């Protein structure tokens with residue numbers, strides 16, 4: 759085993775979970791899946807050190823659809839496709855708030 763620093767300044771987890779039993783879940787709408795695809799492309803074009811991952815349930819289903827920003831402890835809740843610009847602005851603000859040089863040492867390949 760090796761222990762190393764993550765190469766990403768921040769990691770966005772897009773809940774796309776579906777239950778199929780009538781309980782609310784983020785995957786009830788396609789919004790988080792669409793946002794994951796579109797933001798991945800935008801961050802890739804901008805060469806930002808941001809990792810994007812689709813995930814199963816993050817916990818607060820009733821407030822969803824949810825996106826979690828780690829390790830900055832930011833939740834985007836009740837997101838819709840039309841929130842893309844606001845999320846992008848928020849991510850850029852988070853990156854700008856990081857200590858100088860922190861993200862410069864990280865792999866710029868978004869995933």
Ligand code: FES
Pocket residue numbers: 773774775776782783784785814815816817818819822823824
């Ligand atoms: S289904 Fe998305 S947080 Fe639970």
